[in-house]
Amino acid sequence: AQSVTQLGSHVSVSEGALVLLRCNYSSSVPPYLFWYVQYPNQGLQLLLKYTSAATLVKGINGFEAEFKKSETSFHLTKPSAHMSDAAEYFCAVIISGGYNKLIFGAGTRLAVHP
């Protein structure tokens, strides 16, 4: 069964520092992978997606993620954190054969301090 695991429920960085949020997937077939961001009391906004076209995927707000099949990982990075990046981040995978159902990880809360 396809699933994702997010390592670290809370990550704290200084403003201007590198952001690294970890996601590992479990899939027997090439997956479709997504990162979503959720601000307090809001829905989820798509940051970026991997659909096998390119292993390095660039998203909105300066975020990017690299698909590494050998490590079954899809970590999210941003070179320089901004205060406005503080939010909850979710990694998700499409369940193939399941009506393209999105399955989410537990989430990582990113805190950015001055």
Next chain:
Amino acid sequence: DTGVSQNPRHKITKRGQNVTFRCDPISEHNRLYWYRQTLGQGPEFLTYFQNEAQLEKSRLLSDRFSAERPKGSFSTLEIQRTEQGDSAMYLCASSPKGQGAADYGYTFGSGTRLTVV
């Protein structure tokens, strides 16, 4: 097109009451999904519609929950005899048909936050 719209944004109800939420998807999207998100957790799949047909339901969707999508447009999620454990954010999402869903991802609404007291 203004995206996926959910109403109400917040609902406080007493235990035992019935509540109904509405979701208006993006007009050209024929797929509609309901998710539930509790505090500190990722969204959990509840049910899926393709046009007006409800094609999949999670085991999380007890018999107190019912969802409809008449005419394949908006959808409603009803919870009967609410319990405190139903307190959560209920999210609706839509996506295009076919491979577009995998390539596109979903567009989520802002959610309805339910508090059962």
